[in-house]
Amino acid sequence: MSEVVMPRLSDTMEEGELAKWLKNEGDTITKGDILAEIETDKATMDLEAFESGVLEKHLVEAGTVVPIGTPVAMIGDGSAKSEAPKKESPKKASAKKDEPQTDDEPAAEEPSVEKSPAEKSPEAEDQPEAEDPLVEKSPEAASRNQPEANAKAEPSPEPASTESADDSSRPRMSPLARKIAKDHGLDPAAITGSGPQGRVVRADVEAAIADEPSQNQPSQNQPSQNSPSASASAVNVAAPLTGKDEVVAVNRIRKVAAKRLTESQAVPHFFLTSIVSMEKLLAFRVDVNESLESQGIKVSVNDLFVRAAAVTLRQHPEANSSWGDDALVRRGNVNVGIAVATDSGLLVPVIRNADQKDLAAISRETVALAAKARDGKLSPDEMSGGTFSVSNLGMFGIDQFTAMINPPEAGILAVGATNPVPMLRDGELVEVPKLKITLTVDHRVMDGAVAAGFLRDLVENLEKPLRLIL
Amino acid sequence: MTEMTYRQALNETLRAELKRDENVYLIGEEIGVFEGSYKITAGLLKEFGPKRVVDTPISEEGFTGVAIGSAMLGLRPVVEIMTINFSLIAIDQIVNHAAKIRTMFGGEVSVPIVIRTPGGGGQQLAATHSQNLEVWYAHIPGLKVVAPSNPADAKALLTAAIRDDDPVLFLENLGLYNLKGDVPDGEQVGEIGTAAIAKEGTDITVVSYSRGVVTALEVAKEFAEKGVSVEVVDLRSLRPLDRNTICESVRKTSRAVIFEDDLLSYGIGAEISATIGEGAFDWLDAPVRRVAGAEVPLPYAKPLERAAMPDAADLTKVINETLAASAFKGDQNV
Numbered sequence: 001m002s003e004v005v006m007p008r009l010s011d012t013m014e015e016g017e018l019a020k021w022l023k024n025e026g027d028t029i030t031k032g033d034i035l036a037e038i039e040t041d042k043a044t045m046d047l048e049a050f051e052s053g054v055l056e057k058h059l060v061e062a063g064t065v066v067p068i069g070t071p072v073a074m075i076g077d078g079s080a081k082s083e084a085p086k087k088e089s090p091k092k093a094s095a096k097k098d099e100p101q102t103d104d105e106p107a108a109e110e111p112s113v114e115k116s117p118a119e120k121s122p123e124a125e126d127q128p129e130a131e132d133p134l135v136e137k138s139p140e141a142a143s144r145n146q147p148e149a150n151a152k153a154e155p156s157p158e159p160a161s162t163e164s165a166d167d168s169s170r171p172r173m174s175p176l177a178r179k180i181a182k183d184h185g186l187d188p189a190a191i192t193g194s195g196p197q198g199r200v201v202r203a204d205v206e207a208a209i210a211d212e213p214s215q216n217q218p219s220q221n222q223p224s225q226n227s228p229s230a231s232a233s234a235v236n237v238a239a240p241l242t243g244k245d246e247v248v249a250v251n252r253i254r255k256v257a258a259k260r261l262t263e264s265q266a267v268p269h270f271f272l273t274s275i276v277s278m279e280k281l282l283a284f285r286v287d288v289n290e291s292l293e294s295q296g297i298k299v300s301v302n303d304l305f306v307r308a309a310a311v312t313l314r315q316h317p318e319a320n321s322s323w324g325d326d327a328l329v330r331r332g333n334v335n336v337g338i339a340v341a342t343d344s345g346l347l348v349p350v351i352r353n354a355d356q357k358d359l360a361a362i363s364r365e366t367v368a369l370a371a372k373a374r375d376g377k378l379s380p381d382e383m384s385g386g387t388f389s390v391s392n393l394g395m396f397g398i399d400q401f402t403a404m405i406n407p408p409e410a411g412i413l414a415v416g417a418t419n420p421v422p423m424l425r426d427g428e429l430v431e432v433p434k435l436k437i438t439l440t441v442d443h444r445v446m447d448g449a450v451a452a453g454f455l456r457d458l459v460e461n462l463e464k465p466l467r468l469i470l
Numbered sequence: 471m472t473e474m475t476y477r478q479a480l481n482e483t484l485r486a487e488l489k490r491d492e493n494v495y496l497i498g499e500e501i502g503v504f505e506g507s508y509k510i511t512a513g514l515l516k517e518f519g520p521k522r523v524v525d526t527p528i529s530e531e532g533f534t535g536v537a538i539g540s541a542m543l544g545l546r547p548v549v550e551i552m553t554i555n556f557s558l559i560a561i562d563q564i565v566n567h568a569a570k571i572r573t574m575f576g577g578e579v580s581v582p583i584v585i586r587t588p589g590g591g592g593q594q595l596a597a598t599h600s601q602n603l604e605v606w607y608a609h610i611p612g613l614k615v616v617a618p619s620n621p622a623d624a625k626a627l628l629t630a631a632i633r634d635d636d637p638v639l640f641l642e643n644l645g646l647y648n649l650k651g652d653v654p655d656g657e658q659v660g661e662i663g664t665a666a667i668a669k670e671g672t673d674i675t676v677v678s679y680s681r682g683v684v685t686a687l688e689v690a691k692e693f694a695e696k697g698v699s700v701e702v703v704d705l706r707s708l709r710p711l712d713r714n715t716i717c718e719s720v721r722k723t724s725r726a727v728i729f730e731d732d733l734l735s736y737g738i739g740a741e742i743s744a745t746i747g748e749g750a751f752d753w754l755d756a757p758v759r760r761v762a763g764a765e766v767p768l769p770y771a772k773p774l775e776r777a778a779m780p781d782a783a784d785l786t787k788v789i790n791e792t793l794a795a796s797a798f799k800g801d802q803n804v
Contacts, residue, residue, distance in 0.1 A: 177755060203798075
């Protein structure tokens, strides 16, 4: 079984959108078939099959944006339909013109299942009685220059790894990059790779060293020959460290988050706060959970906010939009991201089409995504494509806060803690549970009045919770 | 320094060694009256007579055996096997006798024999006459295998091979005989077992030998115009193999491509690649890649033959891929 990966289709391409699947799971594939359309930063292009077989599985839904090198489909002989792709040692023959690095990793336990390119061709020699092996085989191979067959420049198999491709505990890294990172005390997992399948190469490590001057500081005896300029800048830029200071290496999640948040700073934000009466919503939650008890589902307050946000976004397409340079993009799907705190950092898995999912589905999916987030098992797919986010610090007793937008989303809802508030009702002083929600808005996408309309309806949906199940 | 072809360099070296040492003699098919299928021995029969330039029947096993026996008794035969493909008939003599006698006779006898033979395809000689079997011999302890890529090395290494006390397979290439180059005048004794840096570079190492070096140098020149500095390592000797020079080059460039005329599987490139893995692992920024011949019996038809043989376009493609695989931006090593 082989993985088909998102190819690099241009020099500047870092990710591509799997715009449309042209072959379905179970379809028989002939080498050269167009599997899908890929939308890059530049154009829509074809994703071609580089080997024949059966399309076992789509690993990525249409419409998903994934980094280059991400497996998007599995091609096999049709027998391994139910097998988990990661169990399979990844062999990708999906070499693209610019990006022909192919791994050829026969599974250790069954070395005969996959014939390596080099093993295939002797078949021609094994059958001298064939009418004319040369005319049968080599012309095709030679003219098409397919690595599978007899191409002269065959791809080198990469060092076999028994781990799955998405195992982040041992990131792909060139030996040189690994050595430089080690010499500089950098955590390889914290470095973003620009090579094939995200392999970290020397240039990435050197960039990381240049980016994180302070990180560089403590190991004074490191060999500096590899990056004299980086070391020099480290000395200049870093705040002087004292003996009391500690430099803590960060993981990839924190690095990515730092980058995204810095990007977020470029978004012109404004903030709107409303107070929500939680009386009915909390009672509604009790009712809902009673009815779902038999299914083992417990809807959280956060699930209610996700659902409410989704319903309100469907009412207000102007809020379910992004700023695209000089135009607004109205997103067709309502995909709500949920901020999840994990030991390794903040992650934002996305509930897709949350407006079309009932509370039970949202709850179930949230529980699964949060567990994956904590285990570090979220795929890029599960963290991308959001159109709006919900962040909740209520459980930490925060009354009110403002959240930062996760670009290209145009809004994020910050949910505070529920507190009893005294209120006069029918002349009597009663205690009503209330909380504050703050909407952060991309001003390029929405003006104050538009955003206020969205927030007003959101509050109304929360305070009339039957709307959440309509 | 005199400019001459590879063919002339070989011819003059044979002449010089025949003159220098009366124990040196040439033996092979059609090397005398016909002056050699590729005219390497032109004029030598006339000059040195039939005892020093021996024409034989078509009998590779026989005349190779004669040469080995005479070498054991003190002569220094230079055998011409018309192409390396025909050495298969003499392979028992070469592998089981020439290569083993010194060891199996406790070091008491040596076999100072040179087997000159051209390999390579590209002349439409079809599958059985176009092979690159040098790796078969490079695999055998007791043999030395040299594969010069230019006239100067052809002279220096042939001289060294004739004077070496062990059997040397001297690999020539049909595509190199007309290659011109400057050759130092006077006696030049090369050192068997050292590679040369045919062109210095800093961004990527291309390792090759024999005719492949010529192509590699052309490709390196094209890359230089694009701002990519390719270092070309000319192995010159396949056994012994100069592993240090290879690894030193890769430690400098961090990237390596092997360009070989032989077949990919179990080929020269596999050995070089393993050498790099063992000696320069921590310096690699991209997987080592190989460019080798298509694994088919070489077709006769010209377009197919051309397509099956590794060429400059193949090498260029793989160099580009290797650069891309390590995010080469042209500003490293500066």
